[in-house]
Amino acid sequence: MNEERPGSSPASPASSASREELDQILAVFRAHGWEGASLSRLSAATGLHRASLYHRFPGGKTAMAVAAIRHAGQKFADDVLAPLTEDGDLTERVQRTGLRLARFFGHGTRWCLSDTITLAVDEPAIAAAVRDVVGGWIEAFAAAAAEAGHDAPRERAIAALVAIQGSLVVARATGDTRPFEDAIASLDTTLAQP
Amino acid sequence: MNEERPGSSPASPASSASREELDQILAVFRAHGWEGASLSRLSAATGLHRASLYHRFPGGKTAMAVAAIRHAGQKFADDVLAPLTEDGDLTERVQRTGLRLARFFGHGTRWCLSDTITLAVDEPAIAAAVRDVVGGWIEAFAAAAAEAGHDAPRERAIAALVAIQGSLVVARATGDTRPFEDAIASLDTTLAQP
DNA sequence: GTCTATACGACGATAGAC
DNA sequence: GTCTATCGTCGTATAGAC
Numbered sequence: 136m137n138e139e140r141p142g143s144s145p146a147s148p149a150s151s152a153s154r155e156e157l158d159q160i161l162a163v164f165r166a167h168g169w170e171g172a173s174l175s176r177l178s179a180a181t182g183l184h185r186a187s188l189y190h191r192f193p194g195g196k197t198a199m200a201v202a203a204i205r206h207a208g209q210k211f212a213d214d215v216l217a218p219l220t221e222d223g224d225l226t227e228r229v230q231r232t233g234l235r236l237a238r239f240f241g242h243g244t245r246w247c248l249s250d251t252i253t254l255a256v257d258e259p260a261i262a263a264a265v266r267d268v269v270g271g272w273i274e275a276f277a278a279a280a281a282e283a284g285h286d287a288p289r290e291r292a293i294a295a296l297v298a299i300q301g302s303l304v305v306a307r308a309t310g311d312t313r314p315f316e317d318a319i320a321s322l323d324t325t326l327a328q329p
Numbered sequence: 330m331n332e333e334r335p336g337s338s339p340a341s342p343a344s345s346a347s348r349e350e351l352d353q354i355l356a357v358f359r360a361h362g363w364e365g366a367s368l369s370r371l372s373a374a375t376g377l378h379r380a381s382l383y384h385r386f387p388g389g390k391t392a393m394a395v396a397a398i399r400h401a402g403q404k405f406a407d408d409v410l411a412p413l414t415e416d417g418d419l420t421e422r423v424q425r426t427g428l429r430l431a432r433f434f435g436h437g438t439r440w441c442l443s444d445t446i447t448l449a450v451d452e453p454a455i456a457a458a459v460r461d462v463v464g465g466w467i468e469a470f471a472a473a474a475a476e477a478g479h480d481a482p483r484e485r486a487i488a489a490l491v492a493i494q495g496s497l498v499v500a501r502a503t504g505d506t507r508p509f510e511d512a513i514a515s516l517d518t519t520l521a522q523p
Numbered sequence: 524g525t526c527t528a529t530a531c532g533a534c535g536a537t538a539g540a541c
Numbered sequence: 542g543t544c545t546a547t548c549g550t551c552g553t554a555t556a557g558a559c
Contacts, residue, residue, distance in 0.1 A: 293508050298491060299495070304443075
């Protein structure tokens with residue numbers, strides 16, 4: 136379980152960890168936020184002992200969080216946003232993205248890392264990483280809205296993002312996931328209609 | 330600083346703390362969430378030592394959180410939701426509620442307690458208190474939408490709530506508070522129009 | 524009701540053997 | 542690169558003097 140990264144992306148600054156480990160670290164930060172993601176929980180989730188985690192991430196917990204955010208951004212771009220830029224009818228692409236979104240967020244039962252990890256963290260690196268991921272999200276949505284012929288595509292994109300984030304918060308607070316499904320369903324009129 | 334509660338509301342189950350202290354406790358939970366709201370921070374914010382906090386709240390940190398949520402719900406009902414049920418034109422009342430909302434959330438710079446405190450807390454009392462407050466919020470919005478003649482007032486109310494919550498999350502993640510101002514501005518069409 | 528003092532476990536982080 | 546063991550600090554929570 137240590138013969139990883141054959142010739143993958145050399146863009147990451149350091150920190151060697153397998154995709155599975157990053158998945159598990161990501162899950163902890165996503166569910167518990169910065170303060171709730173303790174080394175104990177991260178250790179239990181990955182099966183690695185504290186010292187091994189620090190071996191992979193010499194930058195400590197902050198580096199783990201940044202790596203988790205970048206990993207989440209990559210997964211989100213590949214799984215959710217990619218269908219938006221493929222060939223085919225815009226409405227169909229937006230619909231496919233909606234399905235991917237619903238899966239990504241467990242149909243309203245899993246929170247957004249960009250939400251949970253930004254609570255009261257005073258680490259500039261984390262804030263920057265989140266801004267990066269969310270910016271890409273907005274850009275991809277805006278491109279769809281522009282293709283649909285809307286005159287303020289960025290505003291439309293942000294509106295869609297707001298609806299998703301808000302519905303996840305409401306789902307967490309009330310236990311009702313219908314608003315999330317509504318937010319996904321309304322993507323068509325928000326992004327694919329002029 | 331201890332001659333409080335003359336004959337106020339005997340509805341609260343126990344826990345004697347002044348409004349100012351509850352304000353300060355509320356501010357800590359709102360900004361830092363459940364895990365980040367440490368006794369040190371609560372002690373520093375109130376000026377009370379740990380033991381004094383436990384004297385006011387024999388139920389410990391959970392009791393402090395529940396009291397903060399109820400206090401926030403009361404303030405929100407009095408400051409923000411009350412204008413909706415007063416006399417006068419519906420559009421004007423909704424507009425006034427928008428102004429109160431903007432002030433309550435620092436124009437997008439202060440988060441919602443119902444959001445931050447629900448992150449990874451496994452305390453049923455806290456979840457119940459939040460559900461209570463959010464439920465009242467939805468009901469008040471739905472009453473306005475019903476008065477406007479909408480046929481699905483509850484859905485409209487939830488849509489407005491989602492927009493506000495989502496814009497606060499986006500503001501936290503990106504630093505841009507314009508989506509929040511937009512959410513407030515759109516209250517008129519969401520709640521006051523048929 | 525306020526305080527000082529403290530219990531005891533969990534926190535992030537390291538040292539150093541293997 | 543993995544582990545055990547440990548550091549010093551902070552977490553929630555109490556005891557008990559005043």
